Amino acid sequence: MASMHKSIEVNVPVKVAYNQWTQFEDFPSFMENIVEVSQVDDSHVHWHAEIAGKHKEWDTEIVEQVPDQRIAWRTMAGPENHGIVSFEPVGGDRTRVSVDIEYQPETTMEKVGEMLGMVSSNVEEDLENFRDFIESRGHETGAWRGEIH
Template identity: 40%
Template sequence: MTTTLTAEIDVEAPVDAVYNQWTQFESFPEYLGAVKVVQQIDDVRTRWTVSIGGREEAFYADVVEQVPDQHIAWQSTDGIFHAGSVDFEPRRSEAGVDETHVRLRMDWEPQGILETLGAAVGIDKAQAQMDLQRFKTFIEKRGGETGGWRGEIHDGRKTASDE
C-alpha cells in the first residue's frame, strides 16, 4: 500500500536561492531529520542512507524531472519504493519581500508495523512539516544558498547543462 504525504511552507528568500539550495542534495542531512547521508553520484543519481524507526536503510534515487526555479521530482531505483516532488512558487509578501512557497509531496510504501502506524496517525506528515521548517530556518539564517545546480532533467535524462 502506497502512502502519500504533502507539506508546504513559505520561505523568506527568492525562488532562485530556495531552488538552488534544494539542488544541494548532500546538505539534506542538515535539515531533513531521517536523512543521514546523501551522496551525489552524477547529475541524475544519488545514494541515500536514512534512519526510519531506528532502522537504517540505503537506496539509490534518480531525479526524473528538474526545471530551475519550478520543480524537482525523484524516484528510488532499488529497495523500497519512494518517490517525491517539490515545487517552488515565487511570491511577494505584504511587506514587499521576495518569498518562495515550497510544496513537497512524497509517496512510499511503509515497511513494517512502525512505519505503517506512523503513516496512519500522521507522524510522517508532521515530520515532513518539521523538515520544511528546518529547511526554512537553514536558508533564512544563512541569507542564501550553499550552492546550486541549474541544469534540466526530463524523463530521467539531463537535457540542459547548468553552464
C-alpha cells in the same frame, strides 16, 4: 501507497530556495532522519537514513528538474517512493516550497507510523528546518542549474 502534500513559505527568492534544494549532500543539515546523502551523478542520489533506530538506504533517480520550478524523483532501489518538490514565487523575496510524496510503508512499524501521521509530521518538520536553514544563511551553499526531462 500513502501520499502527502506539505508546503511552507520561506523568506528568500525562488532562485535561492531552489538552488539550496539542489544541494542534496547538505540535506542532513536540516532533515532530522537523514544521515548522509551522496550525489552519484546529475540524476542519481544515494540516501542513508536512520528512522526509529533502524538504518535504511535507497537510491533515487531525478526524472525531471526545471530550475526555479520543480524537481521530481523516483526510487530505483530501496523503499518505494516518488514525488515532486515545487518552488513558487509568492511576492517580494518569498517562495512557497511544496512537497508531494507517494511512498509505500514496508514494515508494520512504518504502517503504524503512517496511520499516526508520523511521516507527515517529519516532512513538515524537515520543511520548517529547511526554512530556518536557508533564512539564517540568506544565500544558498551551492547550485546546480541543469535541466533533466
